[in-house]
Amino acid sequence: MRLIVAMTGATGAVYGIRLLKALQHLGVERHLILSRWAEVTIVKETGLSVSEVCAMASVVHAPDNQGATISSGSFRHDGMVIAPCSMKTLAGLRSGYADGLIVRAADVSLKERRRLVLLARETPLNEIHLENMLALSRMGAIVAPPVPAFYNHPQSIEELVDHTVGRVLDLFGLEMPQLKRWAGMRPDKDVAGRPHVGVRRNG
Ligand SMILES: Cc1cc2nc3c(=O)[nH]c(=O)nc-3n(C[C@H](O)[C@H](O)[C@H](O)COP(=O)(O)O)c2cc1C
Numbered sequence: 212m213r214l215i216v217a218m219t220g221a222t223g224a225v226y227g228i229r230l231l232k233a234l235q236h237l238g239v240e241r242h243l244i245l246s247r248w249a250e251v252t253i254v255k256e257t258g259l260s261v262s263e264v265c266a267m268a269s270v271v272h273a274p275d276n277q278g279a280t281i282s283s284g285s286f287r288h289d290g291m292v293i294a295p296c297s298m299k300t301l302a303g304l305r306s307g308y309a310d311g312l313i314v315r316a317a318d319v320s321l322k323e324r325r326r327l328v329l330l331a332r333e334t335p336l337n338e339i340h341l342e343n344m345l346a347l348s349r350m351g352a353i354v355a356p357p358v359p360a361f362y363n364h365p366q367s368i369e370e371l372v373d374h375t376v377g378r379v380l381d382l383f384g385l386e387m388p389q390l391k392r393w394a395g396m397r398p399d400k401d402v403a404g405r406p407h408v409g410v411r412r413n414g
Contacts (some may be wrong), residue, residue: 213240214383215281215291215320216268217313220248221332223295224256224264225368226357229376230294231267237385242281242288243268244313248297274311281316290326290383291317295357298333298340304352305343317352327352328382330375353382363391 214234218227227249234241243265245253250261257264265271272279280286293300293313300313309315320327329352333340344354355378359371377390400406 212238212383212385213242213288215242215244215288215316217244217246217291217293217296217300217316218249218253218264219246219293219295219297219300219313220252221295221297222252222256223330223332223357224249224252225372226330226375227294228253228257228259228264228267229369229372230292230379231264233373233376233380233387234385235267237380239385240270241268242270242272244272244274244281244316246274246297246300246311246313272312274313276312277315279312279316282312282319284319284323288320288325290328291320292328292330292379293317294328294330294379295332296329298331298343301329301331301343301347302339304329305346321350321352324351326383328379329354330357330379331355332357355379355382362393 216227216231218224231241253259253261253264272281303314304317307318309318317327329347331344331354348354357375360374363374365371365374373387373389377387380387
């Protein structure tokens, strides 16, 4: 299996890094593109150097190399993830303005009907952000903002991040062994595991 991972300058560089590590563990070929601002967030947020992150990839492509293999639809791959995806990159992709390799490779993934997952990150969201996400979803991209889950009782930031990454892997049919899935609630017990006594009235 071969995937493209792009990291842009939204906060949350850790998502791209954990994704690269998980894919490496699973033996997936990883083509990495870092935007200039991703390089800044990597250093500011993670304590890792850019070269340490690049070392997690099978192939690293320069963000302005429009002649890279992944710039062409003839280069076969199994999908692309932008983690995290800034609102600027989202806007470029929505409008088809592929002035760098990240948007070009994503644009190609869309036209070739390959899986494209966007960990779009901003808050709060304005109308432009929301419209761009809706439009891209309608075009076939999967908009998967990195929003943490709490039903699995995460004990660390790493566990919070891994849950999101595990759900991204799910979208490619890949399994993260440590992913704690929702196991369902028994209809005869309440959320704390006590026997159900119907509606509780206080006061
Ligand atoms: C520390 C830091 C955090 C940022 N967080 C976000 C964010 O969460 N979402 C976003 O859309 N832009 C964020 N930005 C702004 C983007 O980096 C900026 O719009 C940049 O031009 C994006 O370019 P790129 O998509 O090519 O990486 C952040 C910038 C910095 C320096």
